[in-house]
């Protein structure tokens with residue numbers, strides 16, 4: 001079995017054990033980075049393509065008759081043309097629940113930093129405001145206490161439910177918007193609500209769903225207008241779920257309490273992004289590294305190894321499409 005990993009550099013794998021994964025292949029080749037247009041030449045003759053964020057479109061897949069499996073080294077599979085893969089009989093598998101602790105710890109940091117207005121206070125100290133103050137403390141801008149506030153999670157899967165549990169420990173009420181059947185989230189602690197109710201009633205909103213044609217631009221100008229003026233919005237899922245121009249405009253008009261984003265619609269944002277130009281006292285942007293603890297990255301490699309091992313035995317684990 002020949003496998004090609006297109007973007008090993010994205011894993012920062014020097015502190016990881018890759019031997020078991022590589023050992024599953026007769027022939028394994030890894031590239032640090034694969035630029036647009038290089039996918040076809042690199043994947044020719046391989047049965048398994050491994051990719052974290054290198055896209056695989058229909059045109060490329062149609063020219064890879066030997067490809068049997070695309071193993072996405074991530075949970076989000078929006079970089080793959082799933083319909084084309086299905087039609088061409090190529091299975092697409094993802095990694096599940098590998099980074100939940102890392103992602104939720106990151107999201108919690110963002111939520112607390114927004115509520116405590118850490119970016120604004122850091123800036124005020126850098127400006128010398130505390131040093132020259134009349135009183136022993138600064139209390140402007142106002143601090144939000146999360147206890148008794150409502151967290152609304154969009155997507156009650158691995159990360160959304162874990163985040164809700166952690167938020168409950170802070171004394172937050174939690175609700176969820178979830179498209180799946182009610183098994184995972186039928187507890188009274190995480191009642192399901194409509195998008196309208198979640199937007200109108202939540203003090204903190206966290207996006208934890210995949211980017212699909214249904215969720216693209218889910219949070220647009222209309223959705224932002226429904227949110228409380230002091231609401232905090234966090235997105236650790238995918239950039240395209242929030243309309244970035246609409247969010248930038250809402251922030252600049254002062255219509256939102258703050259926002260924290262770990263993901264942008266184009267990454268890295270080489271050509272800029274409307275949100276990178278926003279000057280706002282309560283905006284935090286992190287470089288898509290919520291998943292990136294060493295533990296999570298090793299779990300990703302270990303789960304991928306298991307997927308390849310089972311695939312060789314004829315079982316398709318974590319399949320996200322319906323290959324013909």
Ligand SMILES: NC(=O)C1=CN([C@@H]2O[C@H](COP(=O)(O)OP(=O)(O)OC[C@H]3O[C@@H](n4cnc5c(N)ncnc54)[C@H](O)[C@@H]3O)[C@@H](O)[C@H]2O)C=CC1
Pocket residue numbers: 075076077096097099103154155156157158159160177178179180208209210211212214215236237238262263288289290291292
């Ligand atoms: N920033 C980062 O480092 C990371 C980002 N992610 C992103 O976060 C997303 C969520 O991750 P997990 O919670 O682990 O995935 P998951 O698959 O366990 O949960 C996603 C949930 O969203 C639900 N969902 C799908 N469409 C929906 C819709 N239209 N409305 C409401 N709910 C919907 C699903 O039914 C599922 O329960 C991933 O798809 C990925 O794009 C995941 C890991 C790390």
Ligand SMILES: O=C(O)C(=O)CO
Pocket residue numbers: 052073074075076077099291
């Ligand atoms: O797992 C994911 O979906 C991520 O975005 C991390 O690469």
